[in-house]
Amino acid sequence: MKKMELDIDISNLSTSGSVAEVAKEIEKTPEKNRRDFLRKGFLFSVTAAAALGGVGATKLQAQPHVNPENLPPNNPEWGLKWGRDNNSDPYGFPSKYEANVVRRFVPWLTADQKAAVSFTPWQDLKGIIVPNGLHFTRCHGGVVDINPLEWRLLIHGLVDREVVLTLEDLKRYPSVSVIHAFECAANNGMEWRGPGLNSLQVTHGMVACSEWTGVPLKVILEDIGLKPEAKWMFPEGSDPAGVGRSVPIEKVLDDAMLVYAMNGEALRPEQGYPVRLFLPGWEGAIQIKWLKRLKFDTKSWMVREESTKYTMLQSDGHAKMYNWSFEANSVITSPCPERSWKGVKKGPIIVEGIAWSGKGTITHVDVSTDGGKNWKEAKFTSIVLPKAVTRFAIEVNWDGKPMMLQSRATDDTGYTQPTAKQLVKARGKESVYHRNAIQTWEVKSNGEVNNVHIYA
Amino acid sequence: MKKMELDIDISNLSTSGSVAEVAKEIEKTPEKNRRDFLRKGFLFSVTAAAALGGVGATKLQAQPHVNPENLPPNNPEWGLKWGRDNNSDPYGFPSKYEANVVRRFVPWLTADQKAAVSFTPWQDLKGIIVPNGLHFTRCHGGVVDINPLEWRLLIHGLVDREVVLTLEDLKRYPSVSVIHAFECAANNGMEWRGPGLNSLQVTHGMVACSEWTGVPLKVILEDIGLKPEAKWMFPEGSDPAGVGRSVPIEKVLDDAMLVYAMNGEALRPEQGYPVRLFLPGWEGAIQIKWLKRLKFDTKSWMVREESTKYTMLQSDGHAKMYNWSFEANSVITSPCPERSWKGVKKGPIIVEGIAWSGKGTITHVDVSTDGGKNWKEAKFTSIVLPKAVTRFAIEVNWDGKPMMLQSRATDDTGYTQPTAKQLVKARGKESVYHRNAIQTWEVKSNGEVNNVHIYA
Numbered sequence: 042m043k044k045m046e047l048d049i050d051i052s053n054l055s056t057s058g059s060v061a062e063v064a065k066e067i068e069k070t071p072e073k074n075r076r077d078f079l080r081k082g083f084l085f086s087v088t089a090a091a092a093l094g095g096v097g098a099t100k101l102q103a104q105p106h107v108n109p110e111n112l113p114p115n116n117p118e119w120g121l122k123w124g125r126d127n128n129s130d131p132y133g134f135p136s137k138y139e140a141n142v143v144r145r146f147v148p149w150l151t152a153d154q155k156a157a158v159s160f161t162p163w164q165d166l167k168g169i170i171v172p173n174g175l176h177f178t179r180c181h182g183g184v185v186d187i188n189p190l191e192w193r194l195l196i197h198g199l200v201d202r203e204v205v206l207t208l209e210d211l212k213r214y215p216s217v218s219v220i221h222a223f224e225c226a227a228n229n230g231m232e233w234r235g236p237g238l239n240s241l242q243v244t245h246g247m248v249a250c251s252e253w254t255g256v257p258l259k260v261i262l263e264d265i266g267l268k269p270e271a272k273w274m275f276p277e278g279s280d281p282a283g284v285g286r287s288v289p290i291e292k293v294l295d296d297a298m299l300v301y302a303m304n305g306e307a308l309r310p311e312q313g314y315p316v317r318l319f320l321p322g323w324e325g326a327i328q329i330k331w332l333k334r335l336k337f338d339t340k341s342w343m344v345r346e347e348s349t350k351y352t353m354l355q356s357d358g359h360a361k362m363y364n365w366s367f368e369a370n371s372v373i374t375s376p377c378p379e380r381s382w383k384g385v386k387k388g389p390i391i392v393e394g395i396a397w398s399g400k401g402t403i404t405h406v407d408v409s410t411d412g413g414k415n416w417k418e419a420k421f422t423s424i425v426l427p428k429a430v431t432r433f434a435i436e437v438n439w440d441g442k443p444m445m446l447q448s449r450a451t452d453d454t455g456y457t458q459p460t461a462k463q464l465v466k467a468r469g470k471e472s473v474y475h476r477n478a479i480q481t482w483e484v485k486s487n488g489e490v491n492n493v494h495i496y497a
Numbered sequence: 498m499k500k501m502e503l504d505i506d507i508s509n510l511s512t513s514g515s516v517a518e519v520a521k522e523i524e525k526t527p528e529k530n531r532r533d534f535l536r537k538g539f540l541f542s543v544t545a546a547a548a549l550g551g552v553g554a555t556k557l558q559a560q561p562h563v564n565p566e567n568l569p570p571n572n573p574e575w576g577l578k579w580g581r582d583n584n585s586d587p588y589g590f591p592s593k594y595e596a597n598v599v600r601r602f603v604p605w606l607t608a609d610q611k612a613a614v615s616f617t618p619w620q621d622l623k624g625i626i627v628p629n630g631l632h633f634t635r636c637h638g639g640v641v642d643i644n645p646l647e648w649r650l651l652i653h654g655l656v657d658r659e660v661v662l663t664l665e666d667l668k669r670y671p672s673v674s675v676i677h678a679f680e681c682a683a684n685n686g687m688e689w690r691g692p693g694l695n696s697l698q699v700t701h702g703m704v705a706c707s708e709w710t711g712v713p714l715k716v717i718l719e720d721i722g723l724k725p726e727a728k729w730m731f732p733e734g735s736d737p738a739g740v741g742r743s744v745p746i747e748k749v750l751d752d753a754m755l756v757y758a759m760n761g762e763a764l765r766p767e768q769g770y771p772v773r774l775f776l777p778g779w780e781g782a783i784q785i786k787w788l789k790r791l792k793f794d795t796k797s798w799m800v801r802e803e804s805t806k807y808t809m810l811q812s813d814g815h816a817k818m819y820n821w822s823f824e825a826n827s828v829i830t831s832p833c834p835e836r837s838w839k840g841v842k843k844g845p846i847i848v849e850g851i852a853w854s855g856k857g858t859i860t861h862v863d864v865s866t867d868g869g870k871n872w873k874e875a876k877f878t879s880i881v882l883p884k885a886v887t888r889f890a891i892e893v894n895w896d897g898k899p900m901m902l903q904s905r906a907t908d909d910t911g912y913t914q915p916t917a918k919q920l921v922k923a924r925g926k927e928s929v930y931h932r933n934a935i936q937t938w939e940v941k942s943n944g945e946v947n948n949v950h951i952y953a
Contacts, residue, residue, distance in 0.1 A: 117647050119787065120735035124639025127613035127767065131599035133630040135588070136770045138645050139763050143587035157583040167710035167758035168674035170626060174589040175762065183580025189594050191573050215847050218624035218879040218888055252879075254623035279576035302623035304760065306631065307595050311583065314592045331575065391671050423674040423708075424882070432674055 141165075144175055145242055150231075155183035156282070158225070160246025163372070163395065164379040169220070169423045169430040171249040173304050178311040179225050179247070182281035185331045189307075189315040194299075198275075198337035201266025208315050211299060214256040214264070219298075219321065222397040222430045224248040224367045226324035226351055226474040234470050236492045241377035244480065244492060248370075248397060250430035253319050255300030258293050258335075271337040275344075276318045279331040286327040286351075287341035288320065292365070296321050299332065322399030322428040323365040324474070326351055356469035369458050370477040371396035371406055371433070371450035382488035387441045393422070393434040396450035402426065404453050406433040412445030412481060412495050413460065419448070444484040445495065462496045597621075600631055601698055606687075611639035612738070614681070616702025619828070619851065620835040625676070625879045625886040627705040629760050634767040635681050635703070638737030641787045645763075645771040650755075654731075654793040657722025664771050667755060670712040670720070675754075675777065678853040678886045680704040680823045682780035682807055682930040690926050692948045697833035700936065700948060704826075704853060706886035709775050711756030714749050714791075727793040731800075732774045735787040742783040742807075743797035744776065748821070752777050755788065778855030778884040779821040780930070782807055812925035823855035825914050826933040827862055827889070827906035838944035843897045849878070849890040852906035858882065860909050862889040868901030868937060868951050869916065875904070900940040901951065918952045 135142065144159035151157045161177040178184075189208050197203040204210075228247035231237035237244060258274075267290075274293050277285035288297070300319040301308055308314040313330025320328050326346060341347070352360040373394040376382050382390070396403045402425060407416035423432035433448070451457040459467075461478040483491040591598065600615035607613045617633040634640075645664050653659040660666075684703035687693035693700060714730075723746075730749050733741035744753070756775040757764055764770040769786025776784050782802060797803070808816040829850040832838050838846070852859045858881060863872035879888035889904070907913040915923075917934040939947045 117644065117735075119641045119643050120737055120789070123611050123737050124636065124641040125766075126610040127634055127636040127640060128602045128610050128615060129640065130630075130767070131601070131615070132591070133600070133632070133634075133765050133767060135629075135762060136642065136645075136766045138770075142762060144589070145587070146584045154582040154584050155579050159584060159587070165763075166761045167672065168708040168761050170708045170760045172629060172760050172762045173591075174586075176589070178583055178589075180580065180583040184583060184585065185575045185580040186592065187575050188573070189592075213847065215890055215892065216623065216849075216878060220880060252624040252626045279573075281576055281579050304626045304628050305622045305624050306591060306598060306628045307621075309589050310581075310592045311586070311589060314594075333576070390669065393672075422672060424676060426880070434671055436671065 139165075142175070144177065145246070147238070147243060156181050158227070158247065160242045161249050162242050162379075163245060163374045164241045164377050166374070167432075169250045169395070169432055170304060171251060171430075173251070173306065173309050173312075176223075176249045176251065176303075176309070176312065177225065177247045179227075179325060180280075180311065181284050184311045185279055185281070186310055187279065187315055187331055192315050194316065194332055195334040196261070196265060196337075197334065199268040199271035199339070200262070200337055201268065204265055208301070211256060211301065211316065214260050216254050216256050217298070218252055218254040218302075220250065220252045220424075220426055221319075221321045221428045222248060222250045222367075222399070223325055223328075224370075224397070224399065226326055226364075226367070228367075229370075229476040229478075229480075230473045232476055232478070232492075232494070233472050236494050239378045239492045241372065241374060241379055245372045247325075248395075248430070250397070251304050253298065253300045254302035254305075255298040255316075255319060258297040258299060261299070262294070267337065270339055272339050273337070273341050275334075275336040275338065275342050276329040276332060277334050277336075278313070278317075278329040279333045280329075284326075284329060284346060285342070285344055286329060286346050287344065288318075288327065289341075290337075292320055292323070320365070322367065324351065324367060324399075327365060351474060353474055354469060354472040356465075356467060358469075364475055367397075367399035367475060368477050369396070369398040369400070369403065369450045369452040369456050371403075371448040371458060372480045373408070373446055373448050373482055376446070376484060376488075376490045377482060378490050378492060381490040382439065382484060385439075385488055387439055389436050390439050391434050392419075392437050392446065393432065394419075394448050395430050396433055396448070397428075397430045398450065398452035398454075398456070399428055400456065401428070401453040403431040403450055405451050406431075407449045407451075408433075408435045408437070409447040409449070410437055410444045413447055413449075413479065416449065439484075441486050443486055445493075446482040446484055447479050449479050461494050465496065595621075598631070600633065601702070603694070603699060612637050614683070614703065616698045617705050618698050618835075619701060619830045620697045620833050622830070623888075625706045625851070625882075625888055626760060627707060629707070629762065629765050629768075632679070632705045632707065632759075632765070632768060633681065633703045635683075635781060636736075636767065637740050640767045641735055641737070642766055643735065643771055643787055648771050650772065650788055651790040652717070652721060652793075653790065655724040655727035655795070656718070656793055657724065660721055664757070667712060667757065667772065670716050672710050672712050673754070674708055674710040674758075676706065676708045676880075676882055677775075677777045677884045678704060678706045678823075678855070679781055679784075680826075680853070680855065682782055682820075682823075684823075685826075685932040685934075685936075686929045688932055688934070688948075688950070689928050692950050695834045695948045697828065697830060697835055701828045703781075704851075704886070706853070707759050708761065709754065709756045710758035710761075711754040711772075711775060714753040714755060717755070718750070723793065726795055728795050729793070729797050731790075731792040731794065731798050732785040732788060733790050733792075734769070734773075734785040735789045736785075740782075740785060740802060741798070741800055742785060742802055743800065744774075744783065746793075748776055748779070776821070778823065780807065780823060780855075783821060807930060809930055810925060810928040812921075812923060814925075820931055823853075823931060824933050825852070825854035825856070825859065825906045825908040825912050827852035827859075827904040827914060828936045829864070829902055829904050829938055832902070832940060832944075832946045833938060834946050834948060837946040838895065838940060841895075841944055843895055845892050846895050847890050848875075848893050848902065849888065850875075850904050851886050852889055852904070853884075853886045854906065854908035854910075854912070855884055856912065857884070857909040859887040859906055861907050862887075863905045863907075864889075864891045864893070865903040865905070866893055866900045869903055869905075869935065872905065895940070897942050899942055901949075902938040902940055903935050905935050917950050921952065 225247035681703035875889040
């Protein structure tokens with residue numbers, strides 16, 4: 042972060058209604074009001090640099106009362122000179138001060154960067170929509186760049202009329218737009234054997250939520266005709282790793298879509314541009330990217346990605362296939378290891394987080410400050426939609442004593458997120474996928490936040 | 498667009514389940530099926546290059562039946578070699594093939610590029626969420642770059658406790674996330690005197706829709722105390738043009754927010770980073786960007802931006818102040834001048850568009866193909882939320898005869914979008930703001946689409 046010039050004199054701040062002028066005005070207010078302000082104002086005092094973690098190294102203490110020293114440490118030049126041309130960015134970017142808000146990688150996690158995972162920085166996000174530039178990615182053979190004019194989709198097998206569609210053919214079918222969560226089966230997967238990295242971005246950064254637009258597969262199949270003996274669909278992508286999966290016909294005819302837009306604009310290359318399969322509430326890996334064909338047949342293909350991988354190991358050593366949808370899950374996003382309470386004033390403070398379920402609508406989220414002994418219901422602070430990320434928040438009183446913070450989501454199927462102990466009992470500690478145990482953040486008395494497991 | 502190599506032989510396409518292999522398989526299907534396909538397949542035939550306008554110059558006709566010529570014109574190399582590294586973009590960007598999907602400017606519209614307008618490319622968008630990089634912009638003195646650690650907000654005047662907040666102070670208050678449309682009062686403003694530019698992006702590109710996160714002003718005022726005699730709020734921004742507006746206290750206490758995030762991430766600089774005022778359903782100009790202070794007082798300030806500008810001229814020559822909220826409005830996004838039906842096969846075709854209202858929820862949208870003589874109700878194809886953009890679509894049968902396409906939105910206040918004739922009668926032709934007349938797109942028999950006005 043480049044520091045601004047320090048040699049601008051406060052007296053130069055002659056803009057009407059400048060902070061300097063109004064600060065002087067406040068100085069004239071009666072002594073009692075100023076005392077009140079002095080007393081109450083401290084409630085929101087916070088070490089901004091710590092809380093904005095990573096933006097800059099400057100320690101900056103909010104001032105407890107209004108006087109000229111309350112001005113920013115460097116007299117800002119904004120508002121005193123023309124800004125940048127408004128046409129400088131035909132496609133806009135975040136502020137340079139947000140350069141730290143990015144997807145992150147764990148280099149040793151995969152054999153190479155073609156098959157890598159990038160994680161969504163939930164510690165920096167608000168609301169439920171994840172901007173496309175920050176949606177987590179998982180590729181098996183690198184990001185494929187497809188020319189949309191040359192893209193084709195073959196639909197064949199047990200259909201009445203086999204077709205090869207261009208992108209514009211596909212776009213002539215009626216489309217719908219739906220807001221849904223999207224989660225990789227391996228989200229939280231590094232936590233099976235015990236606490237993994239001390240990072241919300243890594244523990245829960247493989248879930249996102251977007252508005253998806255595309256054509257319901259049902260619509261296409263009504264047009265070209267599906268033979269009654271078709272029980273499975275095999276979507277295959279133009280992935281150099283040869284990625285395909287078997288999808289049961291019930292899901293295909295329920296809410297499967299061929300999507301080509303995401304949060305309004307075209308799918309991003311790393312999400313399958315120009316067209317991917319979308320199966321609301323199901324694990325990401327089955328939602329084939331860079332789609333090139335759909336084959337309909339009588340039985341499952343038992344391919345690598347559904348027989349040796351993406352199966353769920355149980356505590357008895359057996360593995361279960363076909364664990365497609367993700368169950369109710371939640372995590373606290375503030376505080377978290379990356380957004381701790383170091384330097385934060387004690388007292389009332391907001392704890393907030395995200396909850397989601399691939400099976401239905403989140404009906405309530407409870408929060409515990411004592412590792413699950415006592416629970417209080419949080420409030421929803423966003424729209425609540427089926428199979429979508431939902432925001433929750435609750436005010437807690439932090440007296441500076443250590444806390445064991447947890448959140449626990451319930452969806453409208455009646456399912457409640459399990460404890461780590463319950464999950465280990467059912468599935469052991471050697472699994473990879475679909476880990477949705479209650480997450481514990483240990484808050485130390487100095488405000489530090491750590492990823493811990495409680496198996497008691 | 499770089500053309501791919503042409504010298505790869507089809508026989509080299511040995512990937513399992515390649516389009517080439519499967520095409521051969523289809524060639525083996527009985528003659529009758531192939532004839533059916535030949536007959537029905539043509540329904541979706543379209544000149545892809547024309548429909549994808551601007552992406553590439555290659556004319557590319559979808560094939561009416563499946564054979565090896567059905568392969569893309571150049572044998573694609575995707576899927577045959579490793580893709581790009583997955584960690585190449587920590588903050589991701591659209592595909593290079595989408596380089597044409599950008600905000601656009603009309604250079605002569607404003608005196609210089611500090612006070613310019615950029616327009617959202619609705620002709621390229623789907624769903625209701627507009628990606629932040631494509632949200633229209635309107636600045637009065639250029640884009641201001643504020644250091645969030647140095648940003649301060651002064652709240653003063655008729656409050657019990659005057660405060661200066663840092664960004665982290667503000668973020669300690671509980672936040673909410675809401676999905677709402679955002680519209681400039683001048684959207685469609687170039688249409689008052691007659692048809693303006695032949696472009697959806699210009700006629701209706703100053704409306705967008707996002708998920709906004711911030712603190713309800715009510716929450717802050719409950720904390721610091723609002724004096725009963727406070728009737729107006731004056732928000733002022735760090736805009737070099739000195740931009741502020743008077744906001745009645747009723748709106749402040751209803752749903753006004755101080756927002757710091759937009760579609761999950763921090764506000765973009767051109768949208769007021771780090772904090773702007775947000776007033777759901779009201780014209781954009783009053784939602785002050787780069788906020789530096791809020792003053793509470795007994796009466797309106799009658800500043801330039803609410804007395805000489807942003808007033809509504811009536812047909813009797815008088816101008817009305819305080820026309821804050823935008824009324825029900827709609828426009829067809831496909832087809833439109835930029836996304837015509839040139840080269841598109843006649844027959845059933847989807848007409849789609851967006852509707853929005855600052856006063857409530859869209860309850861229905863009607864579509865006419867004959868300039869408003871007959872109407873048919875369209876279907877909603879997205880989530881329908883109050884004060885938000887809503888998607889609609891309807892299938893029409895295009896027989897190649899000219900059409901006068903219109904859409905007409907109604908909201909839950911009972912208000913219906915007026916015709917151009919009704920609007921001219923009420924407000925003349927010399928106005929600038931809040932034009933929400935029914936838009937007419939003339940579809941010529943060659944598929945060309947033009948912006949026309951019907952005053953009959």
